[in-house]
Amino acid sequence: xxxxxxxxxxxxxxxxxxxxxxxxxHTTAIExxxxxxxxxxxxxxxxxxxxxxxxxxxxxxxxxxxxxxxxDTELAERIGRLLSDEAHAKGAHVVLGPTINIQxxxxxxxxxxxxxxxxxxSGVIAGHVVRGIQESxxxxxxKHFVCNDMESERMAVDSLVTARALREIYLLxxxxxxxxxxxxxxxxxxxxxxxxxxAENSHLLAxxxxxxxxxxxxxxxxxxxxxxxxxxxxxxxxxEMPGPTRWRGEALKHAITSNKVKAFALDERVRNVLKxxxxxxxxxxxxxxxxxxxxxxxxxIALLREAAAKSLVLLKNEGNVLPFDPKKTMAVIxxxxxxxxxxxxxxxxxxxxxxxxxxxxxxxxxxxxxxxxGAYGHQMLPLLGSQLQTVDGKRKGFTLRVYNDxxxxxxxxxxxxxxxxxxxxxxxxWFVDYDNPEKAEVWYAEAExxxxxxxxxEWEFGLAVHGTxxxxxxxxxxxANKKNQKPGTCFLGSGTVEEKGTKVLEAGRExxxxxxxxxxxxxxxxxxxxxxxxxxxxxxxxCPKLDADAAVEExxxxxxxADQVVLCxxxxxxxxxEGQDRPxxxxxxxxxxxxxxxxxxxxxxxxxxxxxxxxxxxxxxxAHSVVQAWFGGNECGNGIADVVFGAVNPAGKLPITIPRxxxxxxxxxxxRSESHRVLYSEDVYIGYRWYDALDIEPLFPFGHGLSYTxxxxxxxxxxxGKEKSNARKSAATDKNRTLVIGxxxxxxxxxxxxxxxxxxxxxxxxxxxRPPAPTPLTALARDVITRPAKELKGFAKVSVGxxxxxxxxxxxxxxxxTSYWSETEDCWRSDAGVYSILVGTSSRGDFLEQEFELPVTxxxxxxxxxxxx
Numbered sequence: 001x002x003x004x005x006x007x008x009x010x011x012x013x014x015x016x017x018x019x020x021x022x023x024x025x026h027t028t029a030i031e032x033x034x035x036x037x038x039x040x041x042x043x044x045x046x047x048x049x050x051x052x053x054x055x056x057x058x059x060x061x062x063x064x065x066x067x068x069x070x071x072d073t074e075l076a077e078r079i080g081r082l083l084s085d086e087a088h089a090k091g092a093h094v095v096l097g098p099t100i101n102i103q104x105x106x107x108x109x110x111x112x113x114x115x116x117x118x119x120x121x122s123g124v125i126a127g128h129v130v131r132g133i134q135e136s137x138x139x140x141x142x143k144h145f146v147c148n149d150m151e152s153e154r155m156a157v158d159s160l161v162t163a164r165a166l167r168e169i170y171l172l173x174x175x176x177x178x179x180x181x182x183x184x185x186x187x188x189x190x191x192x193x194x195x196x197x198x199a200e201n202s203h204l205l206a207x208x209x210x211x212x213x214x215x216x217x218x219x220x221x222x223x224x225x226x227x228x229x230x231x232x233x234x235x236x237x238x239x240e241m242p243g244p245t246r247w248r249g250e251a252l253k254h255a256i257t258s259n260k261v262k263a264f265a266l267d268e269r270v271r272n273v274l275k276x277x278x279x280x281x282x283x284x285x286x287x288x289x290x291x292x293x294x295x296x297x298x299x300x301i302a303l304l305r306e307a308a309a310k311s312l313v314l315l316k317n318e319g320n321v322l323p324f325d326p327k328k329t330m331a332v333i334x335x336x337x338x339x340x341x342x343x344x345x346x347x348x349x350x351x352x353x354x355x356x357x358x359x360x361x362x363x364x365x366x367x368x369x370x371x372x373x374g375a376y377g378h379q380m381l382p383l384l385g386s387q388l389q390t391v392d393g394k395r396k397g398f399t400l401r402v403y404n405d406x407x408x409x410x411x412x413x414x415x416x417x418x419x420x421x422x423x424x425x426x427x428x429x430w431f432v433d434y435d436n437p438e439k440a441e442v443w444y445a446e447a448e449x450x451x452x453x454x455x456x457x458e459w460e461f462g463l464a465v466h467g468t469x470x471x472x473x474x475x476x477x478x479x480a481n482k483k484n485q486k487p488g489t490c491f492l493g494s495g496t497v498e499e500k501g502t503k504v505l506e507a508g509r510e511x512x513x514x515x516x517x518x519x520x521x522x523x524x525x526x527x528x529x530x531x532x533x534x535x536x537x538x539x540x541x542x543c544p545k546l547d548a549d550a551a552v553e554e555x556x557x558x559x560x561x562a563d564q565v566v567l568c569x570x571x572x573x574x575x576x577x578e579g580q581d582r583p584x585x586x587x588x589x590x591x592x593x594x595x596x597x598x599x600x601x602x603x604x605x606x607x608x609x610x611x612x613x614x615x616x617x618x619x620x621x622x623a624h625s626v627v628q629a630w631f632g633g634n635e636c637g638n639g640i641a642d643v644v645f646g647a648v649n650p651a652g653k654l655p656i657t658i659p660r661x662x663x664x665x666x667x668x669x670x671x672r673s674e675s676h677r678v679l680y681s682e683d684v685y686i687g688y689r690w691y692d693a694l695d696i697e698p699l700f701p702f703g704h705g706l707s708y709t710x711x712x713x714x715x716x717x718x719x720x721g722k723e724k725s726n727a728r729k730s731a732a733t734d735k736n737r738t739l740v741i742g743x744x745x746x747x748x749x750x751x752x753x754x755x756x757x758x759x760x761x762x763x764x765x766x767x768x769x770r771p772p773a774p775t776p777l778t779a780l781a782r783d784v785i786t787r788p789a790k791e792l793k794g795f796a797k798v799s800v801g802x803x804x805x806x807x808x809x810x811x812x813x814x815x816x817x818t819s820y821w822s823e824t825e826d827c828w829r830s831d832a833g834v835y836s837i838l839v840g841t842s843s844r845g846d847f848l849e850q851e852f853e854l855p856v857t858x859x860x861x862x863x864x865x866x867x868x869x
Contacts (some may be wrong), residue, residue: 001278006033007267015270016252019238020245024223024433025050025092027277028243029288036288038280039090040141040220040241044097044113045348045633047086049292053434054424056292059086059300059634060343060352063612064099066311066630068115068655069705071764071797073128075307080132080140082300087138091290093280094139094185099348100126100173101148103613103656104686105667107582109151112344112612112631116655117687117702119169120792123176130181137283139184139276142177144222145198145209146170147680148189151493151581153673155225155531158192161680166193167821167828168684175213179864184217184276188237190225190531197227205236213863218276223347224531230260238272296353301635308632308639313652314625314706321625322606323646323708324564330369331562332359333555333598335377335591336570341610342636346492346578351426352634358568358608361637365645370562374555374598375548375590379574380490380498381462381541385427388449388513397425398449398513404440407516430466430491430537431519442522447515447540456507458545464488466495467536469517478503479540485525491537492579494520494527502545515540531579548590552597559601566644567598570610573631581671585616585662595619608640614658617699628654646708651762651797653705653842657688660699666690684820685776688843689788693775703766703792703842709757709802713765716839716848721746721811738834739852741814745865749810751839751848755800762799765808766840768847769793769817772833785820785831790838793817810839815865818854825859832857 010018014030022028022037029037042048044064049056061067061079070076087095099113100122115122126142133140147159147170161170177183186209189198198204199221209215220239226232229251232240240248255261280286314322324330332338340355362369388398402420419438427447451473453459463471463479471479478501488497505511520536559565569591575582586592599605599622606625609615610632620626627650632639642648659665666682666689685693688702718739741747749767768790776786794810794817815830822829832854838847 001035001274001282003271003274003278006035006274007270009033010270012253012256015266016248018273019252019269020240020248021243023435024242027239027273035274035277036281038093038277038288040094040096041087041090041092042096042347044099045343046350047083047090047092047095048350049090049092050433052430052432054422054429055351056090057294057353058090058350059296059304060350061304062307062311062633062636063112063344063631064114065112065116065612065655066632067307068121068125069313069630069652070307070310071121071653071795072310073124075310076125076128077132078303079307080129081135082303084133084136084138085295085300088136088284088286089293089295091286091292092138093284093286094141094276095133096141096143096187098126098129098140099143100177101144102170102173102686104149104682105665105671106585106614106656106659106662107671108149108613109576109581110346110578112576113348117657118655118792119172120176120794121655123173124180126173126177127180130177130183134181134184137279139279140181141185141187141220142174142183143187144189145174145186146189146204147193148191150671150678151579152678153676154190156191156676157673158195158677159680160194160677162683163823164821165680165683169686171208175863178213178215184279186217186219188219188221188225190222199226199237200228200231200235202235210236212861215863218272224533230255233261233269234265238269294353304633305635305638305642308635309642309648311630311632311652312639312643312650313628313654314650315628315700315704316620316623316626317706318624321604322644324606324644326365326645328563329561330362330366331372331558331565332362332369332568333372333374333559333565334568334594335373335375335588336610337566337568338371338373340636341570341572341631342633343573343631344576344612345573348578349573355634356637358566358637358640361639361641362566362644364638365641370558372555372558373546373551375551375594376546377569377572377588377591379572379588380464380539381460381500382543383427383539383541384451384513385425388427388451390423391448391450391512393450395423397423398427398447400424400429401446402436402439403444403446404438406444406518407446427541428537428539431535432533432537434535443519445517445538447517447538449513451511451513452509453505453507455544456505458502459505459542460500460502460545461542462498462500462540463515464490464495464498464539465517465536466491466523467518467520467538468522469515469538471501471540472514472516473503473511485523487525487528489577489580490539492531492533494532495537495539496525498539498541552594555594556597556601559598559605562602563604565598565602565605567595567605567607568610569595569607571612571615576612585614587615592618596622599623606644610636614656616661620699649708649759649761650705651707651764653703653764654700655702657691657698657702658700660697664696664698685788689791692789692843693777701842701844703764704844705764707761707763709755709759709761711761711763711800711841712754712756713751713839713841713848714754715752716850717750718837718850718852719748719750721748741852741854745814747812747814747817747852749794749812749837749839751808752805753798753800753808754805755802758802760799760801762797763841765796765798765810766792766842767794767810767812768838768843770836770838771818772831772835787820792843813865815858815860819860819865827859827861828865830854830858
């Protein structure tokens with residue numbers, strides 16, 4: 001493809017057509033000029049392919065927070081390569097990820113997608129994921145640019161953030177990831193930033209991203225996240241997604257003929273789309289409109305298991321409760337024990353090849369492990385798909401039939417024509433990208449399957465819809481969800497609450513379940529404040545009713561009878577999901593009661609918490625051993641088991657701060673849309689910076705994580721690295737000497753790490769910089785610049801054998817490590833003065849410390865620091 005030649009040959013209609021998608025996942029082809037379509041696909045947790053509805057199974061990675069917890073750049077690159085392999089299998093030229101927004105609060109519904117509360121961790125890990133994705137020609141997409149940090153009124157909310165916080169906290173991850181990985185695409189945020197939607201924000205897209213940073217890739221909107229015609233084009237939004245267009249087409253042609261959009265601006269947008277198409281076709285082996293395939297190779301399975309285990313953070317291990325002995329009796333208890341909590345909710349969720357629950361993983365080591373439920377942890381009732389069979393008994397799942405006509409009245413024969421029929425195994429089909437040329441504007445579906453309950457008694461059934469629906473069992477109406485509907489959280493906030501009904505069932509008897517459903521057009525309930533993705537969906541579910549008291553009592557008996565207990569608790573993709581923020585940090589109802597009872601029954605209990613962000617732990621002082629296990633992907637259960645039994649020595653570190661209570665977190669007073677705006681009132685004091693500045697003791701600090709071995713840090717030294725002349729400077733610090741840095745661009749921090757225990761292990765060495773400036777609470781003058789007490793500027797993960805030592809080296813860019821954004825000068829500024837490097841294994845605790853001095857103040861702009869004369 002000759003991009004410039006094509007631009008000259010394209011008609012106005014063809015240029016306009018190129019600037020919006022065709023359907024949900026493809027760019028537009030121009031057949032006359034042999035310009036093919038390329039495919040885009042979610043995303044940050046794995047490659048879905050071309051469908052939410054009836055999607056092809058995929059490899060699901062540990063969630064973003066889990067990957068951030070590894071602090072492992074080499075692993076991040078390998079994860080990127082896995083995503084690239086999956087992209088080839090799914091025929092996707094562009095991966096919609098990674099997500100590198102900042103976790104302002106533990107209540108963020110999509111917090112699990114992001115890597116960290118810290119900009120450096122987020123940007124560095126993202127940059128290496130991008131490297132891995134793009135090695136084989138697939139393109140990565142950084143998202144969401146920028147300040148897409150909560151779900152509250154996410155399309156309309158105006159994020160009011162200072163220029164300094166915008167630069168130091170929210171744009172910095174994008175700077176680092178672009179510098180390290182050179183991603184070829186960026187996706188804009190849904191909301192506004194300082195008064196203007198990100199998708200038409202010329203300051204962000206034209207001035208900073210393209211102008212100051214000189215980045216020349218493709219900018220696309222989030223799905224339905226375009227809000228204008230001329231403004232978006234002129235600001236730099238290349239591609240509106242999905243198609244068909246809402247804002248381009250005839251409206252854009254009119255804007256061009258009326259000179260609201262200049263010809264050169266149109267051509268620049270077209271150029272960026274064509275460059276992406278050219279790269280996808282010429283630099284991968286992926287043909288246009290490729291069929292989707294499955295990989296699930298042994299190598300990928302092993303990598304997913306490794307990543308799951310390496311992401312686990314050992315928060316507490318008093319008395320060396322862990323690791324457990326597989327030869328001793330084992331109990332596995334809790335709402336997350338017998339299910340695979342492998343993924344958060346929303347567009348990052350996937351239909352996994354296979355998932356492993358903690359109980360399944362543990363039984364690979366201790367086959368006689370006894371299970372007890374103890375409590376339910378679901379928000380909505382569990383999906384029924386795994387318990388259903390088709391009416392003919394030949395397949396697992398249920399039959400879905402699609403019609404253009406509504407169900408017949410009671411007693412009448414069903415003479416409707418079936419326009420589509422398929423067998424599904426997940427009872428939450430979302431038809432957002434369902435395409436059927438025979439389908440009318442208003443259409444209907446019917447789901448039918450056979451339930452044979454393993455246990456009898458009273459069952460509870462649920463039905464949530466985007467549309468209208470009724471659930472029948474053997475012809476009896478059990479749940480109706482058609483009239484007086486209430487808005488709920490399912491289908492990214494487009495659906496209703498789950499309506500429920502009960503029926504007494506007999507164990508072993510077959511029951512015919514039928515759900516009669518009408519598309520979103522049949523409902524009077526309309527989405528408010530979110531994205532109406534259209535067409536609709538249905539979710540039907542059920543499980544035996546649980547007597548809470550009896551369940552806890554039974555679990556306590558099981559715990560008392562075992563030598564050791566793994567107690568699996570946490571949230572899930574229902575509690576943490578795109579489209580909704582969490583109301584609080586609480587675990588699901590009944591969980592804390594169960595934990596307290598089990599800890600009282602057996603002190604040899606390891607509490608395994610699966611969540612994407614922080615949860616409240618009111619029982620923490622009672623617990624001897626606690627593991628943060630995140631949403632661990634396909635192999636989550638095996639990763640948990642590998643750590644619990646010591647096959648893997650835990651080395652994960654918290655990429656977030658876990659507060660004692662939600663009121664302690666920096667965004668506690670400003671994490672919601674009020675009058676259509678949110679004030680980023682914590683400014684640059686996000687995460688650990690806030691806890692340091694206000695001297696608030698967190699439950700567990702940023703960077704914290706224990707091991708089954710112990711480490712000692714010693715012999716810290718600072719060295720000047722590259723000079724402007726590329727010469728080396730050999731001067732090093734000693735304990736009583738301050739290193740004076742003149743023209744050096746790089747500062748090398750060397751630390752000796754000794755494994756003082758009996759197991760091989762890995763430690764994450766963290767280098768923080770303390771500036772020569774007061775914090776807000778220590779400043780005496782009103783006009784001085786205040787800064788956080790310390791900020792993470794680099795890290796290194798080092799593996800050390802028992803009794804051995806190694807040298808960890810962290811390379812710091814001198815200017816970047818010492819700079820803040822000067823709002824008065826509109827540039828980065830590195831002030832002269834004496835700085836300190838603090839080296840430790842978390843943001844709290846003991847540090848090795850050395851000083852260095854900058855003799856002159858320097859200023860810089862652009863993607864990466866450069867010395868000004």
